[in-house]
Amino acid sequence: MAYPQTFTDQLSRQILLAKAPQRIISLVPSQTELLFDLGLADKIVGVTKFCVHPANLVKEKVKIGGTKNFNFEIIRDLKPDLIIGNKEENYPEGIQALAQDYPVWVSDIFMLADALAMMENIALLTETSEAAAKIIQNIKEGFAQLKPGPFIPAAYFIWRNPYMSVGHNTFIHEMMAAAGFQNIFGSLNRYPIITPDDLQSASPKVVFLSSEPYPFKEKHLREIQEILPQALVTLVDGELFSWYGSRLQQTPPFLQYLRKELEASLLN
Template sequence: MTITDQMGHQLTLAQPPQRIMSLVPSQTELLFDLGLADRVVGVTKFCIHPKEQVKQKTIIGGTKNFHFGKIDQLQPDLIIGNKEENYKEGIEQLQEKYKVWMSDIYTLEDALEMLQQLGLLTGTEAKAQELEQQIRVGFEQLEPVQPSIKTAYFIWRKPYMAVGSHNIIDHILQRCGFSNAFANLQRYPEITPALLQQADPQLILLSSEPYPFKEKHIEEFRELCPQAVVKVVDGEMFSWYGSRLLHAPVYLQQVINEVKENLS
């Protein structure tokens, strides 16, 4: 089988892979949900779902620092990575020795294409199709807020970093009817308090990851933007683009409904 990944690399597999390694948490979870638990041999230290099953797998480092010696010991016949979450030099080094399939995801459609391709690559097309259909139905039932609400979504503290344009979180925000206050900036810009006040968002969402924002952080944003609704949200539901998308619409609808209530 020859397949072109989402970064344009062509990959040829003589047979379905039996020793799969995942370098991306959300794609690791997807492999397990495709029924491939016994074929996954290595994951990163950030691969936390499904909790009990990933504990039994070899940790091959982080998403941006691979332990090449451990990878060589495992001898994977397929490695799955992602353009944004992994680092270019590490991936290029792996590509010299191994079959590496890369995702590149900005929208729900990109995520569903990734799901289809992984199903094809691993011989789990039927399960992949089932998951895809369930995810599509879930998002079709999502009722976005109207008119849209100007929203700042923060992923880091000290310095403050928010979500800009051209990433999956920006896309999910749009799906909810939350208009990104920093859509004019690229990717994950650093935001000064002055810039936040100038943007004057109606809603500020504080993500539980990668920085673990908690309820105690709400007050510091309220001081900067007293008029805004400030809420801590589950970052996995906004940014994980594997099978976690099955659970995202119900959660996102709850957030939409709570925000509507708070702003009414």
């Protein structure tokens, strides 16, 4: 590819790369994992403290703070020639500040199609299109194999005190639908606060308690079960519902297994 080259991110912002990136900082855990899976380990110089996969490789990288609290001095010392972030997971003031000094490419993910487009675009940025094509094909084939039966009314919680669920126009909402779960709060805004009365009125058959961003545990399962004794309440791996990078290769078999297990439990 000839440089300098202009690229457009998912916020329709244009960034100029003077050369192929050699010093990359990732501000989002799921995209960090993608970059490693694209074979860019030697070019990744910084990640957030929440970037945990792949564990054996991220531990060797410099931590630049959190997803919503960047350490600008550390970033400056790393001399990045490309920073990759996300509109929702990062904070606009931080992104704007970084964009004054560095090329910052920002994703904006609502649907599976957005995630696949993000992968294609990051592959162009990093000259890894061949590796990305294999990942994207695996993901497409996996989701094509999902053949859910009748939709099961379900709620998905991401936070406690207050309880927060997911509404429409969220990636988790689409993952629920792909597995055949009807999001009972799907008509609400993206991350609605839900009261115990709301939950009782909606009366889902299944309640998912995510492992992130709030780390729900068994004691919280019992707490929800008291509110909704007739429902099947279960802990789920939040990464497999909400990470929109290369981990999506693992999501379809997980969703298929989860659906089958819950169907069997509901029949008993």
